[in-house]
Amino acid sequence: MTRFNQRSVRPAVHSPVTTTGERTITHEGATGHLRDARSELFLLAVSNFVGQDAFYEKGGDRDDRYTRLVRKLAVEDPAWTVGLLGWLRGEGNMRTAALVGAAEFVKARLDAAAAGNLVPDVGAENANGGGWNRQAIAAVLQRADEPGEMLGYWTSKYGRKLPKPVKRGIADAVQRLYNERALLKYDTDSKGYRFGDVLNLVHASPDPDKPWQGYLFQHALDRRHGNADEIPEPLKMLRRRAEVSAWPVEDRRKMLDSHDLAPTFEAAGMTWEALAGWLQGPMDKAAWEAIIPAMGLMALARNLRNFDEAGVSDTVAAQICARFADPEQVAKSRMFPFRWWAAYKHAPSLRWGHALEQALGHSLANVPRLKGSTLILVDRSPSMFPGYGFSTPNSSDITLAEQAAVFGSALALRAEKPTLVEFGGESKQLTVPRGGSVLKLIEQYGTIDGTDIPTAVKKHWFAHDRIVIVTDEQTRPGWLPSNMHRYGGMQETAINDLVPKATSVYMWNMAGYKPGAMPSGTAGRHTFGGLTDHAFRLVPLLEAGRDADWPWIQPAA
Structure with a gap:
């Protein structure tokens, strides 16, 4: 009997966000799945605006969880963590989380070195962790006000004594970032650390390829001390x-x-x-x-x-x-x-x-044009409107629900055969016009009480080629009334109970909570995260039978 050599067999592919097999519960009481530390940190980092509350998690608790994960992986896996932090500030566009992460990365490694718990990585750093530490600091400082931000964070939390890797990493960034326009924009009296203060503390040298930078540094120091009587001629x-x-x-x-x-x-x-x-x-x-x-x-x-x-x-x-x-x-x-x-x-x-x-x-250039049929589920439950209930304030703040609608709508308008659904406890299919507008389609969405992913899948999945779910993953258990007579009550239903393994399910995590709604990393179950379109690049890769890696790691040719 043929068991394995069948036409329907597909190569097993892996994606980076991986569950461990351990179970927990979601914030709404369903079975949750725990992820390994790297996966948990990644999903939290790409959604964590430092100091801001989420629906199920206070801002301080989220920040503490983020710090613990960074400090753990700084010691256990510095190369991966430096890669994350640099990507987070760059392509991931998460400024504050990257800066805080780099500072905590350095502190964790210095503490481990002082306690004799740091194993030197030969060729990458010295015995005190200086190489990785300096790289981490320099990698996340991408705007000219950020050296001062880093000093403000470090000194407010760990005191005025600056370790050498912090000084050197900031000095690297200063040489790269300080110019006349930056001085005019960011060197203001409202800042605790002016450009002159930063230069005094880290002793940055001018870039030899920027002959004007020495004049700029001296002028920044003079104006900080109130004796900038005349601006040097090269500073036009x-x-x-x-x-x-x-x-x-x-x-x-x-x-x-x-x-x-x-x-x-x-x-x-x-x-x-x-x-x-x-x-x-x-x-x-x-x-x-x-x-x-x-x-x-x-x-x-x-x-x-x-x-x-x-x-x-x-x-x-x-x-x-x-x-x-x-x-x-x-x-x-x-x-x-x-x-x-x-x-x-x-x-x-x-x-x-x-x-x-x-x-x-x-801005959504990486959203693929998926062939075949695609079920797209967009979460519109109260937890996707954190802090606002169902009403969005008349300000520039855009809720997770609206962000999810942006991604879901773009995916639907580019897919060959889309089924677009908004869901909460109930669900409703939306009309996707051919050649329509993403902006106009977003206006169709409403709000729905509750969060029940399995029931939405059961109601709308009709042998689609794939399912994409844009959500915070905090689902209720999902109930199948047909099972009540067998179990004497309601039975929890998981996504894996409803969808064959041959059908890929892509969970787009919008909030970075710890519990996941399904296993991920292999077997046609994959979780992504972030507020940009970059992770969408993984979908065609996985469907072509190739493994997907972290976004800062280039795929093999």
Whole structure:
């Protein structure tokens, strides 16, 4: 009898987020599945805005769990953890979690070294863990205000004495990040650690390939100590800003109305916030139109309401829309996909709509066009609206439910044969128009009390080729009324009871809670996480019969 050599046999593939086989319960009482430490840390890291409460977990508890996991893996698996932290700050776009993680990574390794519990990794670090530690610090500092942020975190928690790896990692970042524009934007009196303070503490040397940087460092030190009488000649942007700042206040708005000051503002490194302070009054049409060319995409997307209220011209609006429609600029902005939904949601005018749709599409470039039939389940339960119940505040805050709707809608509109369902305790299928708009499709979603993944699967799965579930995984047990007569009561039903192993199930974890709703890592059951589209790249890889690894590890050719 043929048992194994059958046409239906597929190669076993593995994905990185892996369960251990140990059981627990979800926050809603169903059987939960525990993940190994790396998997738990990854899912938490990509969803943890430090200090913020989640529906089932206080912010402090989440931060403590994150710190414990980082400190554990810093000692046990430093190479993997450094890879995570660098990716988290880069492609993962999680700034604060990466910074906190790097600091705790270093502290854990220094503590282990002091206790004699650190095994040196020959070729990667010295006996005190300096190599990995310095790499971790430098890897997560990607913006010029972050060296000061790192010092603020470290000294507030561990005191003013800075270990050498912290100093050297920060010095590496300072050499890479400090320039004139950064000094103008971030070196302000509101900061506890000014650029001069950072330079004093870490003793960074100027980059030999940046002959102007020595002048910049000295000027930052002089202005910190109040003796920056004259700006060095090589610092042309700072000198231009000083000239513009010297204009009489009463003449500034007249100059703005009568001259094209956009090139001047660009040369002076003016941001829109700096311009508002320079005018010492409201930002009107002329002010916005002068500064818009120098604004980044994030600032543009967040100010659409202000542009409309000020009456920015259609010509300038078209220039903004052209930038939103540029895939290279969208990629460079590293904006989360849901930020484009937020911009659309809060913009008064329809003139931005098509460009925002294009920008959202560019930010979701990694969402695959899945062949065959796909069941897509999007969680709309109360826990996906953390802090807000069922009402979303009229602000830029976008709930997990809306973020899930962004991913689910994009996947549905690109899939060959999609079945798109919103679920909670009950569920409802949504209409997916061919060639439709992700932004308009998101507007169809509602809110549904309860969370019951198995029942939603049972109701809507009809031999689809795959299932994608976008959720926080905290499901209720799921009940099959047909089993009540056999068991004298209700029986819990798991996803694996309902879906054959030949059908892949992809769980998209949005919240990073500890319990998972199903086993994962192999046997057609895979869990991803994050607030960007990057993990979607794993789906075609797995369906092509290839193993998927962590996103910072390049697949073998």
